[in-house]
Amino acid sequence: MGRKLKEQALVGEPAAQETPNGTEMKAEKKKRKKNRDFNSNGEVQHSPKRKHDEIVHDDDDSSSREEKKKKKKEKKKKHNKLKENGKESQTHQGEVEPQRNGDVRGVEEDGSAGDGLVVVSGKDAKEAKYAPLKSFVESMLPSDVLECCENFESPSPIQSRAWPFLLDGRDFIGIAATGSGKTLAFGVPAIMHVLKKRKGKLSKGRNPLCLVLSPTRELAQQISDVLCDAGKPCGVKSVCLYGGTPKEHQISALKSGVDIAIGTPGRLRDLIEMGVCSLKEVTFGVLDEADRMLDMGFEPEVRYILGQTCSARQMVMFSATWPLSVHQLAQEFMDPNPVKVVVGSEDLAANHDVMQIVEVLDDRARDARLVALLEKYHKSQRNRVLVFVLYKVEATRVENMLQKGGWKVVSIHGNKSQTERTKALSLFKKGSCPLMIATDVAARGLDIPDVEVVLNYSFPLTTEDYVHRIGRTGRAGKKGVAHTFFTLQNKGLAGELVNVLREAGQIVPDGLLKFGTHVKKKESKLYGAHFKEISADAPKSKKITFDSSDDED
Known part of the structure; x- marks a missing residue:
């Protein structure tokens, strides 16, 4: 039957008519071959298809082809609509991927103020309530909380995208260059978290509800200055805990009662082990410059400190880059589906200004x-x-x-x-x-x-x-x-x-x-070039046993 279908007649002949034998088909092929034209270079040039060169398809094939065309047209129309809105669901490789169950793999948007591409990913990240803020008024925050923003015209790209998620209690990863307004991006939601939890009751010896970890003393002080000023109008108190200075003043501040603790990992661990700093009530944790913190060898301290906080906490991580070590830390201490916002690129690039x-x-x-x-x-x-x-x-x-x-x-x-x-x-x-x-x-x-x-x-x-x-x-x-x-x-x-x-x-x-343009493979700070990064989903090692016969000569 298959051979009969292949040997159907051409247009102008009945569709069901069969060729008597293979002789006529061979003759037809010879005829077509003879009719080929040659161009000026002597190369074969097929003449354009004539009407009798087209094969008749049955009704089922024709309808199937029409359906495919219709689907393709609808898909293209949908794609163009998404493109016009400036939002496309994409994978990290830039390939279009369907959205499933509200899980957005990567929503790309044009950044404002020349910040380039902004990629937002995470479960339900495309919901209307998480739309980026265009002004501080849109945030609907109390005026005393927004006093710290009065010198700015509008939220920075990382602030406009972080606030809706953080104010809703979502775990959040922010990748943005330094100087992009990250401190207030997590600072304002931290203040709101305290006000919501305290409900106006500010007891004298209260333990901190928010924790901010920073890699260096200078950065910890800078964060503390910003949060102290931001929290003052609404009564939210912060303390900065860092090494290189006597502990007495910091211990005294902790005993008097604080809402937000900002500190470096080394000093914070010392105070916890001394029993003067309790983080058991911390339900909002921030790791600022997370990649730098791990580069400086603070991973054991970070793990220890986070282990002292409340297990049901909201976790926030800000980093300039996103190496494997930071990714693994996020997997351990954050929800399985945190929101991730990348302003610019995960790969480090120099400021073009x-x-x-x-x-x-x-x-x-x-x-x-x-x-x-x-x-x-x-x-x-x-x-x-x-x-x-x-x-x-x-x-x-x-x-x-x-x-x-x-x-x-x-x-x-x-x-x-x-x-x-x-x-x-x-x-x-x-x-x-x-x-x-x-x-x-x-x-x-x-x-x-x-x-x-x-x-x-x-x-x-x-x-x-x-x-x-x-x-x-x-x-x-x-x-x-x-x-x-x-x-x-x-x-x-x-x-x-x-x-x-x-x-x-x-x-x-x-x-x-003259030194060459070769780029060395990334080395481990501990093991050098011989160290190989192992992915988080790598299979476990297997124990190899040898049979006793292997010992024989």
Whole structure:
């Protein structure tokens, strides 16, 4: 029967008519072959199809084809409609994926204020109640809570998307660059969480309900300053717990009663083990700069501290990047379906408002070149210039060298007491001493206004730290300059730096290209290049046993 269908007659003949034998079919094929045309190059060129070259389909095939066309047309219409609305459900690879049971794999939107693409993912993330806020009034928050936002025209992209989810009690992951308004993105919902839980009853010896963990003392202090000011009009009290200072004042503040505890992992663990800080009532937890916290080796402390909080808590994580270690921490301490908002990209990229200048030079030439650049960039000695070095000892040496040369300079690094660090940072922020030497303690999160120039005297250990360093300038839409020294000792990072420069459309110097553009595979900070990252869903290892016969010669 199959052969009969294949050998149906052409158009103009009855559809059910059969060919008597294969001879006529062979003759027809010969005829078609003979009728082929040849072009000017002697190549075969088939003549256009004639009416009798078309095969008749039965009614079922015809209707099936029409249905397929109809479905395809409807699908295209739906796709165009989604595109017009600026929302498409996509996977991380950018492939269109159907939405199921309200679980949005990735809703892409155009970011406002030039922040590029914003990707929102998570269960029910597309519901109307989670629409991004266009103004502070839309949030319907009390006026005393919104006093901290009165100097801003509208919420930043991360705030406008975080608040609807956080105010609804959802676990939340935010990936955004530093300086994007993250502190108030979690700070305002934290204040509302306290007001809702306390219901106006502020007892004297109350334990904190909210916890914010930060990797560095300076960032913890900055968060504390913002939350203390934001909570003051509505009676929400915050305390900052960090090392390098006596514990007595912090213990006294805890005993008097607080609502929000902001701290570094080391000091917070000490206070918990001393029995003076109880986190058993914490139902709102925040990890700020989570990737940096794990990079600095605080994972054991973070796990211990989170283990002291209430199991039924709302968890918030903010990070500039999303490495495997942070992802695993989120899986352990968050709901299975947290909301994730990515403003820009999960991959670290340099701020395009910063002009990057990379200078390849000999290690011994750096001192003289630094002085020459300060005479160029800091001639008036009024504009803020931040000089980054790699080591604490190096910071002291460079500071002394510049002071002997008549420069007014301060520094912050790990060998200085916290009082000295706080004073130096305050002088730099106020502009009383607008030249500061710093190690990477100042590379992340710090909001220092109007830093015009960043000078990298020493290249950092990772390209990520380089991107964070130069991010201290070019903030809030302003332009900035980052001038970097690159030496032979840094050649292993040349390929990554070239990629960062090219992505931002910057000039790549020939001296840098001489080191090659190879990008080394990511190394473990503990195990080096021999360490291999194992995914969370990797199968468990199997025990291998050997038969006794294997021991025989």
